[in-house]
Amino acid sequence: MNLSEWLALLEKRHSKEIDMGLARVAQVKQSLGLKFSCPVIMVGGTNGKGSTCAMLESVLLQAGYRVGLYIKPHFLDFNERARLNGVPANDALLVSAFEKVEAARGDISLTYFEFTTLAICLLMSQETLDVVILEVGLGGRLDAVNVIDADVSIVTSVDIDHTDYLGDTRELIGFEKAGIFRAGKVAICSDPQPPQTLIDHANAIGADLRLFGRDFNYNGDKQQWNYGGREQRRNSLAYPGLRGANQLLNACAVLAALEALRFQLPVGAQEVRTGLVMVELPGRFQVMPGRPVVVLDVAHNPHAAGALAQNLDNMGFHAYTYAVFGSMQDKDIDGVLAHMKGRIDHWCVCDLPLPRAASAEELAVRLEAAGVTNDAEHSVQKFISPEDAYMFAVSKAGENDRIVVFGSFLTVAGVMRARRTKTH
Structure with missing residues (x-):
């Protein structure tokens, strides 16, 4: 084999x-x-x-x-x-x-x-x-x-x-x-x-x-x-x-x-x-070259999300921040969102290819419960994969915006795969 x-x-x-x-x-x-x-x-x-x-x-x-x-x-x-x-x-x-x-x-x-x-x-x-x-x-x-x-x-x-x-x-x-x-x-x-x-x-x-x-x-x-x-x-x-x-x-x-x-x-x-x-390590507050700025981070619990939020605050001004977010169901999703919600303008939530993953639908409900609104300046969109969510964020983000990909390893891996396919 x-x-x-x-x-x-x-x-x-x-x-x-x-x-x-x-x-x-x-x-x-x-x-x-x-x-x-x-x-x-x-x-x-x-x-x-x-x-x-x-x-x-x-x-x-x-x-x-x-x-x-x-x-x-x-x-x-x-x-x-x-x-x-x-x-x-x-x-x-x-x-x-x-x-x-x-x-x-x-x-x-x-x-x-x-x-x-x-x-x-x-x-x-x-x-x-x-x-x-x-x-x-x-x-x-x-x-x-x-x-x-x-x-x-x-x-x-x-x-x-x-x-x-x-x-x-x-x-x-x-x-x-x-x-x-x-x-x-x-x-x-x-x-x-x-x-x-x-x-x-x-x-x-x-x-x-x-x-x-x-x-x-x-x-x-x-x-x-x-x-x-x-x-x-x-x-x-x-x-x-x-x-x-x-x-x-x-x-x-x-x-x-x-x-x-x-x-x-x-x-x-x-x-x-x-x-x-x-030292290099993929997926740990990894800032990719190019514009809009893309940040990859496997923050999937409140402790890591707190660190990610702090690091985003230190990055300087970006007009809008898009998030690509997918998570396992057994994580403290509300704890993660509490750290991140004030720093994201447009949420692109996604399904992940594992039975124990939270669905995009469930993540959207959690965001709504956390007080995230859909209006002229804010949005929550649902996608069937991290790749689709990322492609949508790229199509919408201006060059002075940023895209933050975070949550499960599978979320970051999906976007890495999409970026690799795009460059080949």
């Missing part, structure tokens, strides 16, 4: 899309003899995981290390999830890893996410790498990635999301996120107000907990910023290439992790500076 045939098979094989628990994954991991011979950094959290992983990868590549990165979900090609030295793994490597997992699992049923996580971890364990960075999927404690023991674990932020699986308070969710911490190993949290449950769990298992504001911090002016950790200071740093007010918290977590690994993976000041400036 080729890669797309494998992925089609895995998508329909297991009865549940999400099946919490590590017993089945741990069993197959043992059958595979899966282990890493280099340091492993694991990154969890509600928001900021992808940015933190991308910055770690960028800095470590600048320092000349061979880096493996597992990051998700993907936008256009599955291969984006497995990066070797900054480049997506090829189909042949992935298919070979899939075949090995298939042979090792016997009659154990694995979800798409569990199967592909094991395959990508196996692939990376068989490459000659100096460091592996693993992004956690949902939660932490029961996420498939957590069958791997990390040398350094990072929790970026703790906020309300995936309440059906993780609980509906920051304290409950904080406990789930802290599940990636390990006894005697460095555990970093860059959330300025970490839940007490996270701190208590780290202390209970004897992790070496490092908290933002207590063990590491930053200060700076408009030109540059400085990092101060327990044993290391880094001064005169350039601001990260990723835009947004919260990126300094993510960059601090990166530097705290590098500080913890400074004897195994020493990194110089210039490599840190260059790595932070050069």
Whole structure:
């Protein structure tokens, strides 16, 4: 089977899309003899995981290390999830890893996410790498990635999301996120107000907990910023290439992790500076070149929508702002709209190609309930896909307007696909 045939098979094989628990994954991991011979950094959290992983990868590549990165979900090609030295793994490597997992699992049923996580971890364990960075999927404690023991674990932020699986308070969710911490190993949290449950769990298992504001911090002016950790200071740093007010918290977590690994993976000041400036990550307040301005952002919960709103406010004047918005039904849609409604003039809401997505009709009803009106200056239009919604926004927006594409990964991926088709 080729890669797309494998992925089609895995998508329909297991009865549940999400099946919490590590017993089945741990069993197959043992059958595979899966282990890493280099340091492993694991990154969890509600928001900021992808940015933190991308910055770690960028800095470590600048320092000349061979880096493996597992990051998700993907936008256009599955291969984006497995990066070797900054480049997506090829189909042949992935298919070979899939075949090995298939042979090792016997009659154990694995979800798409569990199967592909094991395959990508196996692939990376068989490459000659100096460091592996693993992004956690949902939660932490029961996420498939957590069958791997990390040398350094990072929790970026703790906020309300995936309440059906993780609980509906920051304290409950904080406990789930802290599940990636390990006894005697460095555990970093860059959330300025970490839940007490996270701190208590780290202390209970004897992790070496490092908290933002207590063990590491930053200060700076408009030109540059400085990092101060327990044993290391880094001064005169350039601001990260990723835009947004919260990126300094993510960059601090990166530097705290590098500080913890400074004897195994020493990194110089210039490599840190260059790595932070050069970092790229699709779909995180990504401002596309050209006019009208197009912003792509996978903000799909209130915490992320608050950050997106703040970033939009910092962009300067635009006559009208169009939004292309699609969301999963299980998200706090009203919480997201509360942050965004005052910043959007024309809403283009869309259906998404998943059963658990909210319909465009439902999103329009939520907008109306939130007080968004249809008049000469404002509108709400419904579309059957992100592509259609985006094409409509492009046809209406003037060159001094902007189009903000946000919500589910599928919304942003649909628009990326539409833009790619248009340019080819």
